[in-house]
Amino acid sequence: MSAPPAQTLQRLREQHLYRSRLTLDNATGVEAVISGQRYITFCSNDYLGLANHPELIRALQTAAADYGVGSGASHLVTGHKTPHHALEEELATFTRRPRALLFSTGYMANIGAITALAGRGDTVFEDRLNHASLIDAGQLSGATLKRYQHADAASLERLLRGHPGDTRLIASDGVFSMDGDLAPLPALVRSARQHNAILMIDDAHGLGVLGATGGGICEHYGVSVDDVPLLIGTLGKAFGTFGAFVAGSENLIDLLIQKARTYIYTTALPPAVAAATRASLRLVQTESWRRERLQTLIARFQHGAAQLGLPVSASSTPIQPLIMGDAQSTLHAAEHLRENGILITAIRPPTVPADTARLRITLSAAHSDEQIDLLLEKLHDAIRAALPDQAVGDTRKQAGST
Numbered sequence: 001m002s003a004p005p006a007q008t009l010q011r012l013r014e015q016h017l018y019r020s021r022l023t024l025d026n027a028t029g030v031e032a033v034i035s036g037q038r039y040i041t042f043c044s045n046d047y048l049g050l051a052n053h054p055e056l057i058r059a060l061q062t063a064a065a066d067y068g069v070g071s072g073a074s075h076l077v078t079g080h081k082t083p084h085h086a087l088e089e090e091l092a093t094f095t096r097r098p099r100a101l102l103f104s105t106g107y108m109a110n111i112g113a114i115t116a117l118a119g120r121g122d123t124v125f126e127d128r129l130n131h132a133s134l135i136d137a138g139q140l141s142g143a144t145l146k147r148y149q150h151a152d153a154a155s156l157e158r159l160l161r162g163h164p165g166d167t168r169l170i171a172s173d174g175v176f177s178m179d180g181d182l183a184p185l186p187a188l189v190r191s192a193r194q195h196n197a198i199l200m201i202d203d204a205h206g207l208g209v210l211g212a213t214g215g216g217i218c219e220h221y222g223v224s225v226d227d228v229p230l231l232i233g234t235l236g237k238a239f240g241t242f243g244a245f246v247a248g249s250e251n252l253i254d255l256l257i258q259k260a261r262t263y264i265y266t267t268a269l270p271p272a273v274a275a276a277t278r279a280s281l282r283l284v285q286t287e288s289w290r291r292e293r294l295q296t297l298i299a300r301f302q303h304g305a306a307q308l309g310l311p312v313s314a315s316s317t318p319i320q321p322l323i324m325g326d327a328q329s330t331l332h333a334a335e336h337l338r339e340n341g342i343l344i345t346a347i348r349p350p351t352v353p354a355d356t357a358r359l360r361i362t363l364s365a366a367h368s369d370e371q372i373d374l375l376l377e378k379l380h381d382a383i384r385a386a387l388p389d390q391a392v393g394d395t396r397k398q399a400g401s402t
């Protein structure tokens with residue numbers, strides 16, 4: 001029996017790990033309105049600025065008029081509607097895979113896929129920094145769960161050699177959600193082939209963002225469809241809507257329809273949301289300027305951070321972590337930023353490993369150059385305030401004089 005709730009809560013507060021929510025009064029975008037105050041936000045996953053796009057809103061409204069709000073049942077009963085089906089076909093084409101299957105959330109897609117494919121006697125290999133839903137899925141599956149060193153194919157290789165099993169599944173984030181770095185995909189593909197393991201990539205943060213047509217990490221590295229037989233995408237991030245999907249072979253998808261418990265035993269997502277996602281998928285594919293804009297802003301941010309001596313990780317994705325270490329300083333910096341009109345949430349354990357609390361900065365194609373510059377300036381001030389003993393920012397003068 002764990003401690004009583006009041007005691008647990010008290011301990012979380014003492015450890016600076018207590019979490020609380022903000023209530024925003026406006027639509028998702030680069031600004032947030034909270035209790036009448038305006039903030040510029042750098043913490044949403046709406047990377048392409050599509051969550052509040054008029055075409056998505058129109059598609060949602062039109063479909064709601066035709067299909068109502070709730071889907072009324074699970075997909076296998078009567079919840080599977082024309083917009084869901086059309087979206088699945090379009091997602092299959094988009095990912096160049098035979099078939100795609102919608103799930104209500106990415107969390108559920110991962111739980112459903114892994115528990116359907118692996119069980120007792122099998123082994124699931126996961127990157128240490130995989131998203132919580134992949135780790136939970138590995139544990140729930142009943143398979144032996146082996147975690148390899150982050151983005152380290154040699155570490156994976158050692159584990160694969162040591163654990164022969166009936167089914168071997170390798171699961172990795174494509175873009176790591178808290179670090180913004182990429183999985184070493186070509187090396188993972190080689191290991192999977194060599195050891196006859198199934199490779200599953202959860203590209204929640206890569207789809208829409210990476211690759212010339214937004215095809216994600218697979219398009220970025222030019223790996224073939226056969227190299228990644230199991231691809232997970234989420235729709236609440238770059239696509240700006242809600243839901244998730246698994247893309248793969250005809251048989252794999254058919255198996256998930258039969259076996260994935262988080263597919264079978266839950267209500268289908270609202271058909272109007274699927275209709276809005278169809279509109280979003282069109283924009284993701286056709287408006288490549290959004291990806292280009294994002295890359296320009298990422299470069300601007302990285303360059304500015306280097307000039308100011310900000311300890312920002314080298315990341316080529318819209319996820320730009322600034323690792324501060326302890327939870328208290330991170331909270332302090334987030335607070336300082338907020339007082340200066342900038343909203344960035346402090347990410348603390350257990351979301352990230354101990355002593356790697358961080359400001360997880362995310363950029364959107366909808367941010368302006370001026371907003372990035374303001375962010376840099378305010379970050380500099382906030383870090384100086386939160387970590388007064390460190391030499392952060394001392395390179396500012398040097399940068400100007402060299």
Ligand SMILES: *Cc1c(COP(=O)(O)O)cnc(C)c1O
Pocket residue numbers: 104105106107108110131133173177202203204205234235236243244
């Ligand atoms: C956000 C995320 C998920 C969960 O997706 P939801 O649709 O929000 O449940 C899964 N995997 C990764 C890597 C994510 O970043």
